[in-house]
Amino acid sequence: MNRLGRVFLVGAGPGDPELLTLKAARLIGRAEVVVHDRLVSAEVLALAPATARRISVGKAPKRHPVPQDQINEMLVSLAGQGLTVVRLKGGDPYIFGRGGEEVECLKAAGVPHEVVPGISAAQGCSASTGVPLTHRGLATGVRYVTGHCRADLPLDLDWAGMADPETTLVVYMGAASITEISDNLISHGMPAGLPVLAINNGTTPAERRLVARLDDIAGRAREANFDGPVLFIVGRVVSLYEECPDAAVARIAAELPREAVDA
């Protein structure tokens, strides 16, 4: 009988390959099979051995090339063949990544597995745009929500809870539903003038940003015609955004004593 393989659910981060953890890079480099999502970058996939089998199970909005139950079965079956499988997911496997469902299935089948966290899109986009998700005096907490719902039903979210201007709201998968989201937030009391930052292809060379008021973000995002994943950060913390964060870094560097720069 074959030895039982092992499945590693690995977070690939938001796009920049340098945001992979050391553990993720090591596991990808030893994988016999890589089962990956659509948003995993080519640079990250290139870390797998040339001999590793690469299986794309990528999902696009409204398009599910490989249904989730087939992905679950595939992982169990590959491990049953004694293979070391890296299940590579964009961002973190446990944030809107269905990692929990895959783990449940692996557990039920008795397959040894491990979850390796990744930098989420929220963390990556926050860092790359210089907008902290919490900040003393501006946001006492942060909440992640999805703007996508099953079978195109209306969104079923806790609008009243989400409309709290003391908390930063991060909206994943909201590009198609941002009109519904902003309208509902405003009608549940969120200030219409609250700033929103939309980040497209965050942490990659194709990153684009857009800042607008909550009552204007849907139209502006439509005009921007984003291509690729989009994340919305809603809240007072967006007031800290500077058009070009690198300029701020340059300014700080210029103020440092010469010895510190040379060190």
Ligand SMILES: C[S@@+](CC[C@H](N)C(=O)[O-])C[C@H]1O[C@@H](n2cnc3c(N)ncnc32)[C@H](O)[C@@H]1O
């Ligand atoms: C299925 S969710 C996966 C989230 C992922 N597990 C995480 O931890 O970030 C996909 C959504 O994440 C967001 N996303 C992922 N990568 C992104 C990026 N590089 N820039 C902006 N948004 C991104 C988008 O909202 C996209 O629709």
